[in-house]
Amino acid sequence: MSLPSSFRRVRSVIILQEKAQDREKLLLKFLKIMKHLRKLNNFNSYLAVLSALDSAPLRRLDWQKNTTESLEELSSLIDSSSSFRVYRAALAEVEPPCIPYLGLILQDLTFVHLGNPDNVTTSQGSKVNFCKRWQQFNILDTLRSYQQVAYSLQPDSDIISFFNDFNDHLAEEALWELSLRIRPRNTPRANQR
Numbered sequence: 733m734s735l736p737s738s739f740r741r742v743r744s745v746i747i748l749q750e751k752a753q754d755r756e757k758l759l760l761k762f763l764k765i766m767k768h769l770r771k772l773n774n775f776n777s778y779l780a781v782l783s784a785l786d787s788a789p790l791r792r793l794d795w796q797k798n799t800t801e802s803l804e805e806l807s808s809l810i811d812s813s814s815s816f817r818v819y820r821a822a823l824a825e826v827e828p829p830c831i832p833y834l835g836l837i838l839q840d841l842t843f844v845h846l847g848n849p850d851n852v853t854t855s856q857g858s859k860v861n862f863c864k865r866w867q868q869f870n871i872l873d874t875l876r877s878y879q880q881v882a883y884s885l886q887p888d889s890d891i892i893s894f895f896n897d898f899n900d901h902l903a904e905e906a907l908w909e910l911s912l913r914i915r916p917r918n919t920p921r922a923n924q925r
Contacts, residue, residue: 742784746762756795789907789910794915
């Protein structure tokens with residue numbers, strides 16, 4: 733499942749529900765899915781679902797207090813402050829198999845690439861910056877280590893068909909339109925129950 737497709741699918745499925753309690757029920761179901769993704773060490777899909785649930789068209793709607801608190805608790809794992817400190821600590825403790833958040837790996841590689849010269853000048857002339865190459869190797873070797881152990885999961889055709897049918901996701905404008913129809917602008921937020 734690609735990150736953008738799953739992101740749009742999760743948002744669409746929730747916001748298309750007519751009744752508030754049906755939207756709430758689906759949001760709670762996706763929070764439960766996130767907990768399972770965490771147990772599977774699938775941080776990339778975890779972040780995809782979290783990004784959908786924390787997107788503006790859904791975030792602006794009224795949710796029960798315990799639902800909002802659960803979402804905030806699950807969001808704390810992928811908090812971007814302090815260079816994703818909480819996530820990095822959790823990732824350091826996992827046993828493979830693991831699917832790390834690939835965006836952060838690319839960010840780390842970019843940081844090393846842009847922040848360090850390819851060559852260093854020494855008294856003997858220009859030399860390859862092996863420190864930079866070692867940092868890049870360590871990032872990629874960590875990723876490789878997560879791939880050494882395969883998941884032992886049995887395919888479930890219902891789940892596969894649900895996640896493979898991405899044709900019914902809504903465009904960003906349509907999501908906003910529905911969100912505004914559910915809770916018009918300047919409408920005071922309902923007291924969270």
